[in-house]
Amino acid sequence: MARMTILFRALALLLIASASTAMAQGPRQLDLPSLESAIQAGELGKIAALAIEQGGETVYRQRFDGKPQGDPVDIKSAGKSITALAVGMAIEDGALPGRDVAVWPFLGSPRGEPFDSITVGDLLAMSSALDCNDWDSGSPGQEERMYRTRVWRRFALELPGRSFERGKSGYGPFSYCTAGVFLLGRVVEKATGERFDHYVQRRLFDPLGVDGVEWRTSRSGEIQSGGQLTIADNALLKIGRLVLDRGRWNGEQLIDGAWIESMLTPHHQLGEHVYYGDLWWATPLRAGDGFVEAWMMKGNGGNIVAIVPSYDAVLVVQTRNYNKADSDRHAFTALWSMLATLEPVSQALTAR
Incomplete structure (x- = not known):
């Protein structure tokens, strides 16, 4: 996270200069009563729940x-x-050798190049040869094509x-x-010897006190580790807090802090102020007259869990604005407005 702080300070100078344009064409920053009124009036689509920790x-x-x-609400790809986190836990448990290990030996017989050189890290960073x-x-691997098949594993392995x-x-390239x-979930299953959802429940959700999570499955019963996870807002607050505290929960190190740091290191720049790490997004949030760094779980419809280190805060937006062009704008209106209710806590992370 420290590496990202320098990056976001530079970005903030650029973002402040364009703030008036962003406010006119993009998200709005409202006081909390006005935000709630806008949601209740349907001005922000179908926002289901908001939460701040x-x-x-x-x-x-x-x-x-x-x-x-x-x-619970289906948070779509935010579940990725x-x-x-599951990959990091499997590495910490000694089940996976590391992010540079080839995935095909865990998935089936060798297929030749470029497939045999695809690594865990490639799939985490959305930069494999598939x-x-x-x-x-029109892409052969577009997810809707996979959902029309009975056995997703076969579909993915034959791409x-x-x-x-x-x-x-x-x-x-990204x-x-x-x-x-989805294949990463199969790698975790093979490495740990447990079904993906059972491993995540035992290793992550049980220590956090999270239950009632629903995973989408294929018609053959495969767990969709690539998203479409139905989960409660308070569970997402706990996951955000775990990441913000570098893998610690109630005094216990559930996930190696070095993995969290690596996971939140950008591998790709996807837009002027949009970065991607290991299945986590980085996009600044408006705070007062400037912008601050935030890492996010992000899914279709504007489902977002944002961790904001300089505020020692976790923000959750759960929506059903699926496949709507304005879903992100509405979600960021909620995020900007919620962050405006808080005071920054600049020393929060250095004290941990």
Whole structure:
């Protein structure tokens, strides 16, 4: 996270200069009553729940869809970030040798290049040689094609390769690929000897006191480790706090802090102020007259869990604005507005 702080300080200067444009065309920063009124009036689409945690304490939690507090919501691809945590735990447990290990030996017989050189790190960073791009409906690996099949594993393992060359960073070009993250779940299963959801429940959710999580499955019963996870807002606050505290929970080191640091190191720049690490996004959030660093679990519809180190805070937005063009704008309006209710805690991380 310290490496990202320098980066975000530089970005903040650029973002302040363009703040008036962003406010006119992008998200808004509202006071909390105005935000709640806008949500209740339907101005921000179907936002289901908001929650804020700061310093380990829940300071705000509100439901907007008429369902009980804590009723789970499908957070879509935001669930991919949990798979990154699962990979880190499997490495810490000694089940996986590391991020540079080839995945094909865990998945089946050798297939030749470029497939045999695909590593765990490639799939985490969305930069493998699989011809798979969810943002292109014509891609052979586009996720909707996978969902139409009965056995997702077979679909993913039979994907064609693409032209691939590693850059100076050690990674190839970015290509958003849910099928690749699904394969990561199969790697974790093979390495640990446990079904993916059982391993995550035992190793992560049970220590956090999280239950009632629902994973989407294929028609053959495979767990979708590539997202489409239905989970409660308070569970997401706990996951965000775990990451913000570098893998510690109630005095116990659940995940190696070095893995958290590596996971939140950017591998790709996807936009002017958008970065991607290991299945986690980095995008600054507006705070007062400037912007601050934030790492995010992020999914379709504007489902976001944002950890904000300089505020020692976790922000959760759960929505059902699926496949809506304005979903991110509405989610960031909620994030900016929630962050405006907090005071920064600049020494929060250095004290841990």
